[in-house]
Amino acid sequence: MKQKTIFITGATGFLGSYVARELFDAGFHLKLLVRKTTTSAKERLYEIFPATRILSYGLKALLKRIEIIEGDISRNYLGLSAREYFKLADTVDEVFHCAETTKLRKGEGDALARINVLGTALISLFCITKRPKRLHYISTAYVAGNRRGTVLEGELERGQSFNNGYERSKYEAERYLAVFLGQYRIPCTIYRPSIITGDTITGYTRNCDNIYVFFRELNRLKARGMPRNGNSFMTPLRIPGDKYSTINLLPVDYAARAIAAISMQAESINKTFHIVNPSPPTLGELAVWLVAATGNNRIKIAPLHEFKMQPHTLEEQLFLRRTAIFQPYMFGEACFDSTNTRSLLSGTGIECPIVTDDLICKYNEYAVGMNWGRKGQITEKMEKVDNGFEYFLNHLNTIII
Numbered sequence: 032m033k034q035k036t037i038f039i040t041g042a043t044g045f046l047g048s049y050v051a052r053e054l055f056d057a058g059f060h061l062k063l064l065v066r067k068t069t070t071s072a073k074e075r076l077y078e079i080f081p082a083t084r085i086l087s088y089g090l091k092a093l094l095k096r097i098e099i100i101e102g103d104i105s106r107n108y109l110g111l112s113a114r115e116y117f118k119l120a121d122t123v124d125e126v127f128h129c130a131e132t133t134k135l136r137k138g139e140g141d142a143l144a145r146i147n148v149l150g151t152a153l154i155s156l157f158c159i160t161k162r163p164k165r166l167h168y169i170s171t172a173y174v175a176g177n178r179r180g181t182v183l184e185g186e187l188e189r190g191q192s193f194n195n196g197y198e199r200s201k202y203e204a205e206r207y208l209a210v211f212l213g214q215y216r217i218p219c220t221i222y223r224p225s226i227i228t229g230d231t232i233t234g235y236t237r238n239c240d241n242i243y244v245f246f247r248e249l250n251r252l253k254a255r256g257m258p259r260n261g262n263s264f265m266t267p268l269r270i271p272g273d274k275y276s277t278i279n280l281l282p283v284d285y286a287a288r289a290i291a292a293i294s295m296q297a298e299s300i301n302k303t304f305h306i307v308n309p310s311p312p313t314l315g316e317l318a319v320w321l322v323a324a325t326g327n328n329r330i331k332i333a334p335l336h337e338f339k340m341q342p343h344t345l346e347e348q349l350f351l352r353r354t355a356i357f358q359p360y361m362f363g364e365a366c367f368d369s370t371n372t373r374s375l376l377s378g379t380g381i382e383c384p385i386v387t388d389d390l391i392c393k394y395n396e397y398a399v400g401m402n403w404g405r406k407g408q409i410t411e412k413m414e415k416v417d418n419g420f421e422y423f424l425n426h427l428n429t430i431i432i
Contacts, residue, residue: 036060038123038164040104040154041130043078045237046169046227049287050129051079057291060096062123064109064130067101075099104130104150109157120160127167127294128154133197133240147200148207155211165218166208167294172223172279172305174202175365182365184223184303184372194359212301220299224286224306225279225367226360231384232284234397239404241357242280242317246395247403248353249325252346267331269347271338272361274315279308279364282390285383293375305369312386314361320388324395335362 037054041047042063055061065075076085076093085093100119103110111119132146151168158164175182176191176198187206193199205221212219229236239247252268289306293299312320314332322328343351351358376382384390398404 034060035124036062036122037125037127038062038064038119039127039129040064040150041128041169043075044129044131046224046283046286047129048079049283050127050290052084053287053291054127055096057295062098062100062119064100064102064104066103067110104153105145107153109153117161120157121162123164125165125167126154126158127169129169131169131201143196143200147197148204151204152207152211155208158217159215163217165300166220167290168205168208168219168221169290170205170221170223171198171201172225172307172367173198174205174223175367176202177359178365179363180365181368183368184305184370195356218300220294220301221303222290222293222306223303223367225281225308225311227283227286228280229282229394229397230284231282231390234393236283236394236397237404239398242278243394243398243403244354244357245321246325246398248350249321249327249330250395250399252350253325253327266329266344266346268327268329268350269331269333269338270318270350270361271335271358272314272332273334273363274313274318274332276314276361276363277311278314278317278360279311279367280386281306281308282384285381288381289372289376292379292381293372296375299375302371304372304375305367306372307367307369308383308386309369309373310383310385317391320391323388324392
């Protein structure tokens with residue numbers, strides 16, 4: 032196993048970088064596909080490995096087993112020359128496809144289709160080029176869309192609709208893979224993580240989205256002061272949602288360890304794994320922890336009918352606008368069965384950390400300290416997927432001719 036060469040897409044991404052570290056620690060040789068930039072290959076390593084780990088390993092030791100390849104998963108030959116592409120395909124044993132886009136801004140439907148769907152199709156073609164390669168595909172548990180009740184790991188199409196274009200694009204990618212794998216029979220493992228959050232030890236995150244949007248907005252409101260109404264009582268900030276519904280938050284370090292451990296077991300071939308939190312917190316619990324983390328004690332989770340009965344304050348209107356794309360997740364989600372995952376992780380000592388008030392405080396402190404990151408502009412509303420998405424879906428068959 033340790034002599035294998037693994038090709039990884041999305042290694043500079045949040046989850047992808049953690050997966051790359053786990054596989055490197057396991058002794059594999061890695062070839063990492065990254066987008067072209069002005070930075071050098073050595074500098075790209077710092078996007079994947081923390082400086083402390085580079086120092087402990089030694090840069091030469093890292094470069095001995097890691098090759099940085101500049102390309103593009105959404106272009107023919109993965110953005111490489113034909114010669115480079117076929118040479119690469121002849122040296123790779125397994126492929127981890129971690130690259131994706133989660134953007135939901137207006138006009139991003141084309142990017143969702145091009146990267147998440149077409150990119151997956153092109154990677155699957157790479158897996159049958161020169162010699163067959165095992166494919167590890169990082170999907171999402173939310174291919175279940177708006178389904179409720181228990182969702183089994185082997186299920187995909189159940190007539191569900193989707194909360195956003197990201198969910199739909201990952202569903203379409205899995206649906207394409209099912210057809211492709213049925214035709215070419217290459218070994219494949221699909222991993223479906225839930226909502227990725229920060230590192231449980233350091234609090235580190237690269238993307239200030241999902242729950243971090245709520246951190247940011249509550250911190251902003253706290254900084255502006257607490258307005259009072261005419262009766263001199265603090266005006267509550269009502270957030271529409273079901274306080275008994277769960278939010279499946281998944282620490283990134285656990286997700287990467289689980290994926291790496293499962294990938295190295297022969298029993299995982301041709302199976303799907305829900306990489307999820309088996310004991311997700313409820314929205315009510317998160318609200319209490321958010322109060323402690325941000326110091327904004329005006330939060331009140333209100334049922335939708337109650338929220339609509341009274342006029343919305345200006346603060347509530349602003350808060351809703353800034354968190355609109357996440358509102359569908361405030362009223363419940365599916366229960367993700369993880370029988371396959373629990374079976375293969377049994378005896379490994381790898382368990383999902385419990386999300387607690389301390390961990391939520393750690394996440395908030397890190398995000399505040401990094402000033403919400405360079406990519407702090409969160410979309411204000413969910414948009415429908417545009418015609419570009421439909422175009423790629425209708426023309427995917429052309430790439431397998």
